[in-house]
Structure formats: structure tokens, C-alpha cells
Amino acid sequence: MKHLSDQELMRIVQAGDFSPASEIYDRYSSRIYNFAYRFLKNSEAAEDATQEVFVKMLKHANQFHGDAKLSTWLFSITANWCRDYLRKADNRSKESDDVLVTLPAPAEHSPERTLEQRENERRIQKALSALTPEQREAILLSRYQGLSYAEIAQISGCSEGAVKTRVFRAMETLKKALGGEASGGERCLNAI
Amino acid sequence: MSECDLMRESMPLLLTESLDPAQRELTHQHIESCAACGDEWLGFRETWTFLGSLPEVEPRAELRTRFLASIGENVTPFAPAKSRRYMRWLAQAAAVVIIAGSSYFAGHYRAPIRIEPTPASVSRYSIAESRVLPAAAVSPDIEGRPNIENVSFIDANPDDPDIGLSFDVTSHVTVTGRPTDKSMVRLLRYVLENENKVSPSRSRAIDWVRTMYSKPGNTDPEIAEALANVLRNDSHEGVRIKAVETLNRMPGSDSADTRQALMQALKSDPNPAVRIKAVEALVNLARSGVPFDAATLDTLRQKAVQGNENVYVRVKAAEALSSIHP
Numbered sequence: 001m002k003h004l005s006d007q008e009l010m011r012i013v014q015a016g017d018f019s020p021a022s023e024i025y026d027r028y029s030s031r032i033y034n035f036a037y038r039f040l041k042n043s044e045a046a047e048d049a050t051q052e053v054f055v056k057m058l059k060h061a062n063q064f065h066g067d068a069k070l071s072t073w074l075f076s077i078t079a080n081w082c083r084d085y086l087r088k089a090d091n092r093s094k095e096s097d098d099v100l101v102t103l104p105a106p107a108e109h110s111p112e113r114t115l116e117q118r119e120n121e122r123r124i125q126k127a128l129s130a131l132t133p134e135q136r137e138a139i140l141l142s143r144y145q146g147l148s149y150a151e152i153a154q155i156s157g158c159s160e161g162a163v164k165t166r167v168f169r170a171m172e173t174l175k176k177a178l179g180g181e182a183s184g185g186e187r188c189l190n191a192i
Numbered sequence: 193m194s195e196c197d198l199m200r201e202s203m204p205l206l207l208t209e210s211l212d213p214a215q216r217e218l219t220h221q222h223i224e225s226c227a228a229c230g231d232e233w234l235g236f237r238e239t240w241t242f243l244g245s246l247p248e249v250e251p252r253a254e255l256r257t258r259f260l261a262s263i264g265e266n267v268t269p270f271a272p273a274k275s276r277r278y279m280r281w282l283a284q285a286a287a288v289v290i291i292a293g294s295s296y297f298a299g300h301y302r303a304p305i306r307i308e309p310t311p312a313s314v315s316r317y318s319i320a321e322s323r324v325l326p327a328a329a330v331s332p333d334i335e336g337r338p339n340i341e342n343v344s345f346i347d348a349n350p351d352d353p354d355i356g357l358s359f360d361v362t363s364h365v366t367v368t369g370r371p372t373d374k375s376m377v378r379l380l381r382y383v384l385e386n387e388n389k390v391s392p393s394r395s396r397a398i399d400w401v402r403t404m405y406s407k408p409g410n411t412d413p414e415i416a417e418a419l420a421n422v423l424r425n426d427s428h429e430g431v432r433i434k435a436v437e438t439l440n441r442m443p444g445s446d447s448a449d450t451r452q453a454l455m456q457a458l459k460s461d462p463n464p465a466v467r468i469k470a471v472e473a474l475v476n477l478a479r480s481g482v483p484f485d486a487a488t489l490d491t492l493r494q495k496a497v498q499g500n501e502n503v504y505v506r507v508k509a510a511e512a513l514s515s516i517h518p
Contacts, residue, residue, distance in 0.1 A: 018263050021259075021260065021263055022256075022260055025256060025259055025260070026256075029251055029255070029256065029259075030248070030250060030251060033249070033250075033251035033255075034248055034249055037249055038246070042395075042430065043249075043428075043429075043430045044394075044395050044428055044430045044431060045395075046251075047251065047252070047255050047428070050251055050255060050259075051255065051258060051259055051262070054259050055259070055262060058263065115503075117245075117247070120242075120245050120246075121245075121246055121247065124242070124243060124245070124246050125246070139243075142204070142208060143240065143243050143244070144243075144246070146208075148210060149205070149210065164201060164204075164205070165201070167204045168200070168201045168203070168204055171203070171204050171236055171239060171240070174239050174243065175235045175236060175239045178239055178242055178243075179235075
């Protein structure tokens, strides 16, 4: 299966054969999980999202058009799931600070370096949380998933112009929030 | 919009190298000639780089197993596209027949419409069957280990002491009653303790339990026991953290079983955040009048000096000891 393209794998799934499921999962689960985790700031919800996305991919495989990129389609399903999740009022309060939960404690680093890494992550995650969900979605897809504005527009159901504005506004907010690290922070930049 | 505004809006595209060569050149020229935009560009670039220090997190291996296990259980191969097209054709044909029949009926029928009573012998089924059961009508002993899905919690009216728990078994069921009703407590316990039998979210269940059972008069030792079991057994660290936080704050969570679960978490939970929370909960227990026993003190002392322990856990344990025995 490894030598087959995404489109070829999906054609097999569309014919009713789910054997490529594990290969597709291995290709995309990490990206889907990371996006959901950074969007929702909740590892358990990110796991639920990841599971749901791949189940939906199988159940609704016929809705996938061969001319589209599989990653774009999967991120569309993920973003929808995450938006629904946040829309439910009771989940807003569930956005929790469980940064420590998933951060590995790399044994090879000194405690100071680990502390600095954790602090950086906490600050970035806090700054991301201060964005509107639309801005957060756009910046996560652009910065961490490397998607083009056209792809993000397709995922978010808006124009490319709107994506451009969202990313710009997000960057403005992040620049202010992380100002201590980014502009005055030779130390932090050197540490990267 | 000024030229500077236009250039600044293009800066994120410059970062991702998505501008076409002509625009890129134009933007760079502007940045070099405009000090304010030059500063802005520097800030953008540093922020963008700093954002890159966010590490990638790996989903747990169990998630893969869970997904692959769900194939065949919950996900079955659908009809291939060919037969779906056939079904659509059939549906369209049926629609034509219905429309034609309805038009004839509307044009020719004059008699008043009468609804014939359904013969008593014919059972009626609703495809949207949903049952509401009072907790008193449900046995508190849950037989077998049923899979229950789509669990949701209801407390629509804060003035009404009743709460509700809604879920899918073979049909959609809602059980309503007082938080103290044994059947309600047992159902919640089942939801909390059976990670593999219940979906979707235990942490949502814990949030709800915390709200409901922190109210005066609602405390129940079985709920605290269930949370202690979650802390001991749940495979998800986020859920274990929620459990220990709730035990820390919920009235009535001061039993020996709770303390034992906290001690066990401090000694052997693989996640340092859970161990830190366990120390905090133990300190709170001590402050609320349940003093550290010898075993707890020993464990805290051991943790405070254990060389291979996470530095934050060591500090937390040392702080706990000094706060109780300054």
C-alpha cells in the first residue's frame, strides 16, 4: 500500500474495501491530531477528533473527489469537527491548560533547557488561545501544516482574501502577545 | 488602504514564500525603504520563527488501535458508487410517481379526509424512539457491560433539583432523577469507570460531576470512589488530571480510598503533571483536617529527594512538606 498515492488508496476505499485505512491513518493521523490539539488545547478532544475524522473518511469516502487533495479534505472534516466542538457552550470551559500532559520531558536536555521549552510552549499556546477560532484555524493551517491560502479557504469555507486577512490579524496579535520573546528576545531566538 | 498597509498584509505571504516573484520584489523594496515596515517585518519574522518552536505532539498508539478496531464494528463498507447511482435513479422515479399521484388526487378528490383508527393489533414503532425513564424505575445494578454512546448531561433548569443523563444503548435513553438517586450515581459511576464501553468524553463527564456533586447535599462517596478509580486506571493522562483535580475540590472526597489513590498516583503515575496534582490534593486534604499519615509523609520525603524524579514533582513534594511542617 505504501507505494500507492492518496488518490489510489481512496479509490480502493470508494470501492468498498477498507484495507488502505491503516496506511491513510499512518500518513495523516499525526498532522490531524496536532491540528486538533493546538486548535482545541485539549488532548482528549483531539483524540476524539482524530478518531472521528478517519471514521468519517471511510463512511463518506464517496464524497471525496479525486481531483482534490486528500489532506485538504481531511483537514476540512477536522476543522468542522473542532468548530462544532467549540460551538457547544459546555466545551468552551473545557478548553483546558493541559500543555504539560502531552509534552515529553526529553531526558537528554538539561532541566533549564526543558523548563525554557515548556515555558515557550506555554506562551505560544496561550497566545494562540487568545486568537478568534477563525484566526487560530488559519494560522495553524498556514504555519504548522504548510497549507496554501487557497487550500485554507477551501477548508474554512471562505475566500482567499478572508484567509489573508485572518492570517495577518492573527500574526499582529501573536506579535504583540509574544513581543517579549520575539522582538526583545535574542535569548529565545538563539535557543531555537 | 495605504501602501504600507498593503505591504504589511502581504508579509505573512512573504514568510511562506507564497508571493509571486514580482510582488515579492516589490514588498522587499518597500521594506528596505520604509523604516516602520522594516520594523514590522522584523517583528513578523521573529514571531513566525518563535512559533516554530512549538513541538509536534504524537497521538498515542492506542488511538490507532482504537480506530482500526472500529472498522467492522461501527464502520462497514458502503454500497459502491454504481448502486448508489441506481438508488438515486429509483428515488427520482419514485418522486415523479408521488408528484403525479398527488396532482391527480388534488384535482379529483372532494371527500373530507378521514383518518382511520389503527387496528389495536398493529404495533406502532417510531424510528426516532427515545425513552425517558425516572431514575427510580431503573435498577441501580447495571447488568453486563453495555456499550453506551453519545452520553450527554442535562441540567436544563437550575431551580429544579433533577438532573438527567442521556445516552444511546439500543435506543436513545434519558434517565432523570436527583443526583443522590442510587441509579443516577451508579450510571455516572459506570460512565466514569468504563473507558472502553462509553463514548465520547470522560473528561466532560468529570466536569459535569464536579459541578453537580460539589453542591451542598449532593455529595456521594461512590462518586469519589469512581473518581479514585479513574485516577488509578484511566489510560488517558488528561482524564486522570481532571479526576485528581475534581477529587481535590469536591466536598466529601476525603476518604481513605481517595488518599490511597492519590498516594498511588504520586508514587507511580507515569505523567509528572498527574503526580504534581496528586501532591496538591494531598496537601489540601491535610489542610482540611485529614493529616498526613506516616506513609504519606514517607512518600513525600522520598519524592522530594529522588534524583530521577521530575524536578517539578520534587519541588512540589518539598513545598508540601514545608507547608504542613514548616
